[in-house]
Amino acid sequence: MAKDRSHSSTYSGPLRRLLIGILMLFLLGLFLVWRIDSPRVERFRAQVVDNVMPSFDWAMAPVTGFINIIRDFESYQRIYQQNQELRQELQQMKAWKEAALQLEQVNARLLDLNNVQLDSRLTYITGVVIADSGSPFRQSVLINVGAKDGIVDGWAAMDGLGLVGRISGVGNNTARVILLTDTSSRIPVVIQPSGQRALLIGDNTLAPLVEFIESPDQVRPGDRIMTSGDGEVFPTDLLVGQIAEDPNGRLRARLLADYGRLEFLRVLRDFGREKIEDPGRLIAPDSLNDGDAVTPDEASAETEAEND
Secondary structure (H helix, E strand, C coil): CHHHHHHHHHHHHHHHHHHHHHHHHHHHHHHHHHHCCCHHHHHHHHHHHHHHCHHHHHHHHHHHHHHHHHHHHHHHHHHHHHHHHHHHHHHHHHHHHHHHHHHHHHHHHHHHHHHCCCCCCCEEEEEEEEEECCECCECEEEECCCHHHCCCCCCEEECCCCEEEEEEEECCCCEEEEECCCCCCEEEEEEECCCEEEEEECCCCCCCEEECCCCHHHCCCCCEEEECCHHHCCCCCCEEEEEEECCCCCEEEEECCCHHHCCEEEEEECCCCCCCCCCCCCCCCCCCCHHHCCCHHHHHHHHHHHHC
């Protein structure tokens, strides 16, 4: 066994050196052939490339696949970055959309306020609702106008659709509005087209009761409810709502004001009506001069004298 090993090592060493020498000569010759500038050598190189390179496609396939994977990964990174940027832009657009919707709603409320038809003798001031009572037993809101703006207790407050309530409590910069739905609210109204007088009574629901109607038989669901001006509580002909009938047969008011979205309120300046206290004079015949007009006392005295 030892002799065989020594014999094989004796031949393997020179054979290895011989193969290495042949390989070095082949590489040197290939280098020289590749570097020589000659038309024949150029044609030879072209033939070698044409014959060898197509057969090496199988060897280049893994390299090509690996390069494609690297390119796809880089493309994925770019897509991920673009996706993150688009997400950020989408969030910004959602915020802008929400702001635009809020501005649109505010604009719609202000336009509704401008469309309310009021008595030309009435002026108004617009306030923003800054708080509500938050209680099921008291229905009121707080607005950001007060005594410094000339607000007075008892003035009517409206939104863009109809009557909301009245001022009850005025501070320097704020005022409280008692809503028509509050239990302390009692509003004299008139029902059109029948002209029936009634009283709108709040009961902490969105549909206050309509009580003390003169002739209930003349009132139908859908009839309009307007302020009557009785007792000088409110100006006349302010739109309140429509008559509705509950399942128990009681008449209620379907209020036109949107109590779920009270943002702006228009407070009507109402300084009352001019009171006439002088009874005046009786209308004299045309034959009498202007200076001979008869007062009520003189007319009564003449009537008593004629009776005697």
